[in-house]
């Protein structure tokens with residue numbers, strides 16, 4: 574453990590020493606791809622899936638992947654080993670590099686910028702787990718490739734800030750009257766004991782946690798459907814959940830100031846969420862105990 578918790582273009586170094594050019598296309602144009610990988614007990618969770626999604630994003634923005642999966646794993650495991658904390662969040666970014674001029678068109682003969690760093694994994698607080706979180710809704714103003722995990726996140730930044738300004742934890746977005754996702758999360762609806770998830774297409778990011786939740790639902794025989802979710806269904810849900818690599822599976826208990834759910838359970842984390850969260854924790858604990866995880 575030497576505290577070299579960052580990697581930049583072939584070198585391991587302390588994060589404070591990692592420097593890039595102001596002409597980097599990630600900085601100028603948001604021209605890059607990224608991933609956030611949760612790490613439990615120094616074992617990355619679903620790393621193969623994160624690396625596959627990175628490949629999908631790189632293919633989608635026509636940026637050759639600078640590393641194969643084995644090389645990526647070696648880099649990720651190296652920064653994990655350098656940290657003095659066991660539960661981590663590893664950030665990976667690849668941009669189209671820094672040219673000597675500013676031009677939107679792809680540069681020729683320019684090396685990509687490759688940046689990885691690890692920080693402590695910040696999961697929801699006990700209070701958030703017990704009470705759930707409040708969210709607001711907004712019209713989804715993003716572009717037509719929300720399935721790509723690019724660093725061009727300005728719309729997500731504006732959406733997240735709307736939530737912060739309203740004293741809420743997240744903004745849920747709707748496009749043409751249908752649920753897409755959160756500013757930095759996927760959203761699930763529970764209606765009459767059935768878990769509903771919006772379909773994966775250009776309107777939302779294919780979440781790694783989203784996949785785990787649907788796999789766990791299938792494994793435990795919990796009814797679930799993947800289909801478009803209309804605004805009215807969102808607003809009359811029995812339960813709402815938010816999922817992401819760092820937030821895991823979290824109850825949304827207030828939407829636009831209204832309690833989520835009905836009867837005595839309104840405004841409280843629901844029974845199906847509690848079961849899913851337990852399954853999720855058991856699953857990542859099991860994975861992080863396995864030597865080949």
Ligand code: PDD
Nearest residue numbers: 609756757758759778780781782817818
């Ligand atoms: N965000 N949708 C969006 C727009 C996201 O930014 C994220 C994750 C997700 C959930 O994906 P996953 O389950 O693979 O984490 C969905 C990360 C954590 C971030 O940008 O910090």
